[in-house]
Structure formats: structure tokens, C-alpha cells
């Protein structure tokens with residue numbers, strides 16, 4: 008059996024945080040229509056519960072992302088740098104959209120920022136897979 012290493016712990020934490028942040032949004036999108044039928048308190052409770060878990064996961068993804076960067080062997084290639092740059096930009100877009108989504112009461116703003124946040128998060132995850140296999 009392979010022995011655990013600092014590298015495997017680093018990737019485990021990064022993928023765990025990414026999975027909670029991105030997967031949590033997908034699960035929430037799936038359960039919210041059902042919760043709406045129960046009442047606004049149910050939706051609010053689910054959103055608050057998600058926020059309690061998702062924001063620490065976002066911070067962990069960011070911190071372990073920086074750790075990935077420090078540990079990566081070959082980050083100097085132009086295509087690696089461009090992919091990484093777009094990924095970091097989309098991390099900011101995802102975080103800002105999620106924050107705007109959580110603090111707005113307007114339906115149109117909530118729908119737009121929710122969708123942008125999820126799409127940006129999915130692209131960030133895909134680009135992570137690209138960086139990990141580069």
C-alpha cells in the first residue's frame with residue numbers, strides 16, 4: 008500500500024474543500040425547490056446551514072490552493088500560468104457571487120448571482136483538474 012505523504016494530505020484537503028464548496032451548491036440547488044414548498048423558514052435554515060459549512064470550505068480551498076502552488080514542480084509554462092490566472096480570477100468571481108447571492112433579497116439578483124457563482128465554481132474545479140494533470 009502507498010504511504011500517506013504531505014502531498015497526498017495537501018491534495019486531499021484541497022479536493023475535500025472544493026467538493027464541499029461546489030458539491031454543496033449543487034445539492035442546495037437540488038433541495039431548495041422542495042424546501043420552498045415547506046416555507047421561507049425552511050429555505051433560510053438550509054441556506055444558513057450551507058453558509059456555515061461552505062465558507063470555511065472556501066477558505067480551506069484558497070489556503071490549500073496557495074499550498075498547491077508552492078508545492079507544484081512546474082508552474083512556469085505560459086499555458087499553466089494562464090490557466091492558473093483564470094482559475095484564481097474565477098475563484099474571486101465565485102466568492103463574490105456567492106456573497107452577493109447571500110446578501111440580496113431581490114429575486115433577479117439572487118438568481119443571477121446564484122447561477123454565476125455555481126458556473127464559476129464548476130469551471131474553477133475543472134481548471135483545478137487541468138492544473139493537477141498538467
Ligand code: HEM
Nearest residue numbers: 025028068069072073075076079098131132135136138139
Ligand atoms: C473554490 C476554490 C477552488 C476549487 C473548487 C479548486 C479545485 C481544484 C481541484 C478539483 C483540483 C484538482 C486536484 C487534483 O486532483 O490534483 C485543484 C488543483 C489545484 N488547485 Fe485548486 N481549487 C480552488 C482554489 C484554488 C486556489 C485559490 C488556487 C491558487 C491560489 C488553487 C491552485 C491549485 C493548483 C496549483 C492545483 C494543482 C495541484 C497539483 O499540482 O496537483 N486552487 N483545484
